[in-house]
Amino acid sequence: MLQKQSRHYWLLKSEPSCFSIDDLKRSPKKIASWDGVRNFQARNLLRDQIKPGDGVLFYHSSIREPAIAGLAKVVSDGYPDATALDPKSEHFDPKARPDHPIWFMVDIQYITGIDPPITRETLRFHPDLMDMDVLIKGNRLSVQPVTPKQWKAVLNIAGIFDPL
DNA sequence: GCCAACGTTGGC
DNA sequence: GCCAACGTTGGC
Numbered sequence: 001m002l003q004k005q006s007r008h009y010w011l012l013k014s015e016p017s018c019f020s021i022d023d024l025k026r027s028p029k030k031i032a033s034w035d036g037v038r039n040f041q042a043r044n045l046l047r048d049q050i051k052p053g054d055g056v057l058f059y060h061s062s063i064r065e066p067a068i069a070g071l072a073k074v075v076s077d078g079y080p081d082a083t084a085l086d087p088k089s090e091h092f093d094p095k096a097r098p099d100h101p102i103w104f105m106v107d108i109q110y111i112t113g114i115d116p117p118i119t120r121e122t123l124r125f126h127p128d129l130m131d132m133d134v135l136i137k138g139n140r141l142s143v144q145p146v147t148p149k150q151w152k153a154v155l156n157i158a159g160i161f162d163p164l
Numbered sequence: 165g166c167c168a169a170c171g172t173t174g175g176c
Numbered sequence: 177g178c179c180a181a182c183g184t185t186g187g188c
Contacts, residue, residue, distance in 0.1 A: 015186090039171075062186055120187080138169035140185050 007164065009055040009146035010045075010074075011134055012108070015062045021070035021113050024058070030110035031075060035083045036091040038103060042143040047078040047104040050143075055151055055164050056108050059134060060117065067117035068154060073164060076107035114158045128153035 012034060014020065024032050037043060056072040080101030083091040096102045123129040133144040155162055 013186090041171090064188095066187070137187080138185090140170060142185095 007053055007055065008049065008051065009057070009148065009151040010050060011057040011059050011068075011132070011144040011146050012072075013059045013061045013134070013142040013144075016060045016069070017062075020060065021058045021072075021110070024070070024072060024108070024110045025113065027110070031107050033081075033105050033107050035081045035105040037081070037105065037142060038091065038093070039140075039142065042141055043102075043104055045143045045145075046106055049145075050074055050078060050106050052076060053164065055146075057146055057151070057154060065117075065119050067119045068114060068123075069117040070113040071111040071158075071160070071163065072108040073111055074106055075109045078104040078106050081105040111163050112160065114154075114160075118154060118157055122157065126153060126157070 016022075019032070024030065034046070037046060052074055054074040056074060057068050058070040058072050060067055060069045080098075081091070081103040082105075083089040084093040084096040084101060084103040085098060086092055091103075093102060120135065123132055123135055128149050129135075132146070132150055133139055133141070152162070
């Protein structure tokens with residue numbers, strides 16, 4: 001039986017002063033752990049939904065012009081977030097245990113930067129992107145699903161052939 | 165720096 | 177298990 005391929009796409013939010021697309025590019029093998037997520041809804045996506053090969057829109061938040069600043073791909077399944085178990089980490093959670101990790105992370109790998117980055121204004125006026133979750137006022141989820149149509153539209157704007 | 169929106173906490 | 181208070185996020 002042929003199985004329908006099910007690649008998914010995600011938007012991951014980060015404050016560039018904390019971790020930027022350039023930081024990802026500079027990481028060993030251009031791979032970094034998406035750790036420190038402390039929201040249950042986002043945790044569930046990291047633990048259960050996000051799979052190796054999925055596409056990632058890397059979004060820079062909390063800056064003057066928040067924007068999609070690059071592309072990455074998921075290169076691991078969800079696995080326990082080590083920072084929750086490390087008392088020295090600012091993301092330490094005293095309730096987490098090795099056999100009860102609570103929090104999960106995935107590894108992502110840099111594909112390309114998008115320059116100029118795709119601003120919220122551009123997203124807002126594009127017919128295929130105006131209904132993105134990230135544009136909804138008050139949506140603070142740092143891991144958001146993206147539709148294949150939205151993924152394609154972003155690639156179009158950036159002038160990039162689908163790298164996945 | 166403001167403030168709306170949201171998630172979490174804790175008293176009851 | 178409700179809900180008010182609180183802290184945080186994040187665009188503007």
